[in-house]
Amino acid sequence: MADTAVTEHDLYPTRVAEERDTVRRDTPTIAGTDRPGPFTADELRRHDERGFSILPGFLSSEEVSASLGELGRLQDDPALRNDERLVTEADTGQVRSVFDVHLLSDLLGALARDGRLVERARQILGTDVYLHQTRINYQPGFTGSGFYWHSDFETWHAEDGMPTPHCVSCQIALTDNLPYNGGLMVMPGSHRLFVPCVGETPQDNFRSSLKAQTVGVPSHARITEMAEAYGIEQFTGPAGTALWFDSNIMHGSGNNITPFPRSNIFMVFNSVENRPEKPYSGTAPRPEHIAHRTDTTPL
């Protein structure tokens, strides 16, 4: 079986034939609390413990407006309609995500290289960083369908060949994230636990998984166990708030029946020492706009 061959030398076995034990990360999940930069030592310690940090007022309201303008422009751009970088909702055909926004927009490209982001990513990872993935997620009012519980790293490891969770994401709210419009839920501390998922990865899985994930999701029993152990916290905050989170933290989001859309920029910083190898699930690498492997120049 591909399963055995792949997992033999693999610290983070997943897409396996049957439920197996979780893998605990015992070493610090940040580079160290003494690294100078915008995060204080306390903030870094807390990030190590919880796996995420919430920074209100990370973008000014002018920056939020400008970014929303770019979002609107990309959503409506007829040139992107049949572009792979644009993903639509399975039910309604509305735009769900746009990938590679740092390349599609000068403004968002500048944001991705902004010191407020890059220096924080360097503090957490302790090395130079590059962009593994960027996107905007757009959860429209009324019909936004959410994302089931998952670890991003689980997919990036299996389908992109990212060796370790030495990688951090920054999500920036472009609209208010309310308790009731599908805001992200995280399990604090769960970034220390890697959860192998059951099920073989189909070739080209990404074509459907970005609409609704069916492979790479933990069992209900595992999620129940983890929710009891770690609890659940919800990311809420006004537009402009940033959420930094470990690539392995367990997270998900509910649907949105309110009229209020929920839009977020999502930028993933990977350590230059953690560049993707051959996908661990044995499938072909996903396209460059989902996981950069050619363009990994440090920021």
Place this chain on the structure above:
Amino acid sequence: MADTAVTEHDLYPTRVAEERDTVRRDTPTIAGTDRPGPFTADELRRHDERGFSILPGFLSSEEVSASLGELGRLQDDPALRNDERLVTEADTGQVRSVFDVHLLSDLLGALARDGRLVERARQILGTDVYLHQTRINYQPGFTGSGFYWHSDFETWHAEDGMPTPHCVSCQIALTDNLPYNGGLMVMPGSHRLFVPCVGETPQDNFRSSLKAQTVGVPSHARITEMAEAYGIEQFTGPAGTALWFDSNIMHGSGNNITPFPRSNIFMVFNSVENRPEKPYSGTAPRPEHIAHRTDTTPL
């Protein structure tokens, strides 16, 4: 058209052929603030303004446990498996609602007649009251699918022939209602606005509408307008908390991807002066377990 014939003498026209103006209730929505009983005058005034009241600790933890025991018993009762009073989720077949719980359970029957409920219902409605409907809603963890925005009265008027919104519901949480496990959202003050809904009512609509409502829901444009005017508040609180709400308040609930189920008892008290007539949508009356019309003896 049935539409015109029905709505000519109807204060609350709905299930109409095209969007029409909302109907404003200008008279007080409670009987008066001077009526003696468990609600204070201030609480009644506030209920009139907002259309709902939240009462923490309404049931003791012993009462919650006993009620949950009854819920479990009813869910698993093989005798109820093919009973109309039990409604299952469209996707998964799991139990979504059990109706007529005051008749199916001695314990819940006693609760329905308890002074804490009946006296409050009398204070709000200003008359003797009877039970229009009782049920338990069970939103299981992971797959609970929620209820789209609606006014209960809109359905009770159209499909049960309830003349006016002179009717109040008491919902009691049997599990913690968290911000992120599909808790009820209400629009404070919206009970004063009756929203006609577009669309003809199919015969036996209730067979599908109790799983997922497609007729009797306001347009996206109307919900957006109302959310801007009234705002949205979410009902959260520990098990044992009660929510009293006007039969015409606009409310809905999202899905639940957490492992934490959300179960509520739901008891609807109608004024003896507001007994159902011929359904205003022109359809046959719904079964007795959904809308009592034979057994309307005052409590």
